[in-house]
Amino acid sequence: MELTIDSASDYAGIGLTDGGGLVHERSWYCHRRHSVEMLPAIVALLDCNGVDKRRLELIVACTGPGSYVGLRVGVSLAKTLAYALDIPAVGVPRLRADAERWLRRYPRVCAVHRAGRSDFAIAAYERAEDGVSTLVEPILVAAGDLLGSIPADCAVVGEAPADLVPDREGVVAVVAGVAGQRRPLNVALLGLQALDNGASRDARDLLPVYLRPAVQQPPNR
Structure with a gap:
């Protein structure tokens, strides 16, 4: 066990x-x-x-x-x-685990969590036939740089900010809160x-x- x-x-x-x-x-x-x-x-x-x-x-x-x-x-x-x-x-x-369940639904997932000082930690992953590859290694980004740091066509999961909405800057979905x-x-x-x-x-x-x-x-x- x-x-x-x-x-x-x-x-x-x-x-x-x-x-x-x-x-x-x-x-x-x-x-x-x-x-x-x-x-x-x-x-x-x-x-x-x-x-x-x-x-x-x-x-x-x-x-x-x-x-x-x-x-x-x-x-x-x-x-x-x-x-x-x-x-x-x-x-x-952590960010790989945050992304895992959503990679079964979306081909590209960017996991986000708040890191204090108005910063966010992010990492992005892509599902392929032979497994999951990393698009963005875990990094810290300022709140103002968050959108520009998310790869195109990603679902964003985890502790996403309230003003981050689908169809903005290539974001295809946002799953925030405890569910993420x-x-x-x-x-x-x-x-x-x-x-x-x-x-x-x-x-x-x-x-x-x-x-x-x-x-x-x-x-x-």
Whole structure:
């Protein structure tokens, strides 16, 4: 069985799959409480499905880009579990996971998430007969440059700004809000696919992806 940990955004997610088949998936609004909520949620997920942790064979973690604190917590937790259980761990980029479900509907998808300071992180992908290729690697763009950074004929998914509408500058569709942010199952499937394609199974190689240095934030009260 596979355990998925997604802590890349304010919407945390965990998932339990068996050979890629969904057993249980949960996403919830976590804000910056990943360090408090993630581990108890994983324990509850295993308990409610009657799964002993020793049945886990793989940990899949969403590696970002995204929340600095969230990624640090999620990736550290994934590595700790992999070490403790002596099982592989593999990482999956957040924007690739955001795009995955929509690539089944649209041939070109640009995944977007807010990155603070009026910036956005984006990456774009294209579906072809032999798989998915990357049109734009994950980058940071200013809000004013967002439209010009989206490749033509893309569906835009994730945390898209409210003024981004279809048929503008070659955008064919916009899927925003929570519907575009649920990732655990897609992260699990992409993790299994990555292993099949020769990705590292060593938890030491599991690292978060940051597009800018961390900014210190005030603690939660």
